[in-house]
Structures are given as C-alpha cells and as structure tokens.
Amino acid sequence: MSEASNVQKNISIAFFLNASFTVIEIIGGILTNSVAILSDAMHDLGDTFSLGLSWYAERLAKRKPDSRYTYGYKRYPVMAAMVNAVFLLGASVFVLSIAIPLILNPEPVKATGMIWLAVAGIIFNGAAVLRLSKGNSINQKVVRLHLLEDTLGWMAVLVGAVIIKYTGLMWIDPLLGVMIAVFIIYNAIRNLKDALVIFLQAIPENTEKKDIKTDLLKISGVDSLHDIRSWSIDGVSHVYTLHVVARKEILPEDYPRLKQEIRKRLQASGFEFVTIEIDGSDEHCELENVII
Ligand SMILES: [Zn+2]
Numbered sequence: 039m040s041e042a043s044n045v046q047k048n049i050s051i052a053f054f055l056n057a058s059f060t061v062i063e064i065i066g067g068i069l070t071n072s073v074a075i076l077s078d079a080m081h082d083l084g085d086t087f088s089l090g091l092s093w094y095a096e097r098l099a100k101r102k103p104d105s106r107y108t109y110g111y112k113r114y115p116v117m118a119a120m121v122n123a124v125f126l127l128g129a130s131v132f133v134l135s136i137a138i139p140l141i142l143n144p145e146p147v148k149a150t151g152m153i154w155l156a157v158a159g160i161i162f163n164g165a166a167v168l169r170l171s172k173g174n175s176i177n178q179k180v181v182r183l184h185l186l187e188d189t190l191g192w193m194a195v196l197v198g199a200v201i202i203k204y205t206g207l208m209w210i211d212p213l214l215g216v217m218i219a220v221f222i223i224y225n226a227i228r229n230l231k232d233a234l235v236i237f238l239q240a241i242p243e244n245t246e247k248k249d250i251k252t253d254l255l256k257i258s259g260v261d262s263l264h265d266i267r268s269w270s271i272d273g274v275s276h277v278y279t280l281h282v283v284a285r286k287e288i289l290p291e292d293y294p295r296l297k298q299e300i301r302k303r304l305q306a307s308g309f310e311f312v313t314i315e316i317d318g319s320d321e322h323c324e325l326e327n328v329i330i
C-alpha cells in the first residue's frame with residue numbers, strides 16, 4: 039500500500055473511532071451529570087470535525103489547480119481550521135456559561151460512571167499515542183502531542199472523579215469543566231490566529247527571519263530588487279514575486295539564466311510559486327520606488 043493511501047486509511051480509522059467515542063462521551067456526560075465530561079465531549083467533537091476535514095482535504099489536495107482556482111485547493115483546509123476554531127470558541131463559551139454557576143451551586147454527579155469514562159478515555163487516547171509513536175513526520179508529531187494532551191486531560195478527570203467519590207466535593211466537576219473549556223479556548227484562539235495570518239497574507243512564517251533579499255543580491259548579475267511581495271497559500275506552499283534590476287553587463291540573452299538562478303534559490307527557501315520580472319539596467323520601471 040502506498041504511503042498516501044496509508045495516511046488516508048489511518049485518518050479514516052481515527053475519524054470513526056473519535057466520532058464513536060464522542061457519542062459515548064455525550065451520552066456518558068448526560069448520564070453522570072458531569073460538566074467536565076461534557077466539556078471534554080465538545081473538545082472531541084472538534085477533533086472529530088477536524089479529522090473528518092483532513093480526511094476530505096487529503097482527497098481535495100490531489101486535485102490539480104484549474105482555471106477557476108489557479109492555486110489549487112490548498113486553502114480549503116485553512117478555511118476549515120478557521121470554522122473549527124470558531125465552533126470550538128462558541129461551544130466552550132456555552133460550556134463556561136453552564137459550568138461557572140455550577141461551581142457555586144454544584145449538582146450531584148455520578149463519580150463511579152465518571153471514573154469508567156475517564157479510564158476509557160485514557161485507554162482510547164493512550165492507544166492512539168502508542169500507535170503513532172513510530173511516525174516522525176511533523177504532522178504525526180503534532181497529532182501525537184495533541185493526543186498526549188487529551189490523555190492528560192482524561193487523567194485530570196480521573197483524579198477529580200476519584201476525589202469526588204471519596205470526599206463528595208461536587209464543585210470539583212464544574213471546576214474541571216471550566217479548566218478544560220479554558221484550555222480549548224486557548225488552543226482555538228491560537229489556531230484562529232495562525233489561519234488569520236495566512237488569510238491576511240502576512241510574510242510566511244519561518245521565512246521572515248531568513249535574509250532572503252541579501253541572499254538574492256549575492257547572485258552575480260543582480261543589481262537591486264524592488265516590488266517584493268510574499269505570502270503563503272496554506273502555511274506550507276508560499277508565493278514570492280519580485281522585480282530584479284540586472285547589472286549593466288548582463289545582456290537580455292542572459293536573463294533566462296538569471297531567472298533560473300533566482301528561482302532555484304527561492305524554491306530552496308520554500309517558495310513554490312515564484313514570479314520574476316527582470317528590468318534592464320537603463321530601464322525606468324514604474325515600480326522601482328516600491329521597496330519592500
Ligand atoms: Zn483532542
């Protein structure tokens with residue numbers, strides 16, 4: 039089986055497991071009357087949603103750019119991540135509005151049921167962490183870290199449920215619910231920020247610190263640069279457009295070599311889409327004062 043179809047199969051398995059576990063959590067949360075479990079269920083609903091989307095996105099990503107979407111479909115997952123973050127923010131605020139008043143006025147919860155659900159959560163997420171422990175791609179590392187956080191969350195629920203069982207302190211449950219919701223909000227805002235930076239066409243992350251301009255100016259035949267624009271399509275594929283003023287001794291027949299060299303350097307820095315305009319040394323380009 040090819041690497042790509044393996045990834046797809048893994049995502050689809052993870053999606054169905056997560057979806058069924060989310061259903062169990064929602065039912066379990068209602069039966070035990072636990073806000074902590076319901077808060078976690080919101081989180082897993084978000085996970086299920088993003089797994090479903092990345093499953094769909096893997097298939098979409100195979101589509102080539104067309105005359106309508108000239109960069110292809112790479113921004114769809116970024117948009118999906120934004121929708122997911124907004125959903126999680128709304129859901130968490132809803133959970134907070136239930137959980138905060140319950141801290142002051144706690145309702146009885148079924149601690150034994152909570153313990154069983156937490157044990158199931160630890161086994162479920164822990165098994166997924168172990169399954170992914172061999173993968174070394176960045177994406178697999180991110181997913182593993184996320185699952186590890188989920189496992190730790192369930193451990194907190196387990197500890198809380200055991201304390202409730204032996205002390206009867208019911209306010210621990212809504213307090214855990216608030217903590218989980220705050221954690222979800224923190225992550226959702228971070229994801230939203232990452233996606234917004236891409237939509238607002240900021241310089242791609244990780245490339246802003248490299249001195250790309252200095253590097254390009256070292257190429258023989260390059261006199262100066264202007265009208266530089268750079269942004270990212272999806273956080274992985276970046277765009278770079280620029281004007282290059284050629285030195286006096288460079289003849290128009292040398293332009294292809296010059297362009298090739300510039301394109302090579304930019305692609306090595308992670309820019310997939312490169313557009314170069316070469317201005318002759320005595321040409322007065324109307325954009326020559328646009329220095330970015
Ligand atoms: Zn999660």
Ligand SMILES: [Zn+2]
Pocket residue numbers: 264265281282315317323324325326
């Ligand atoms: Zn120019």
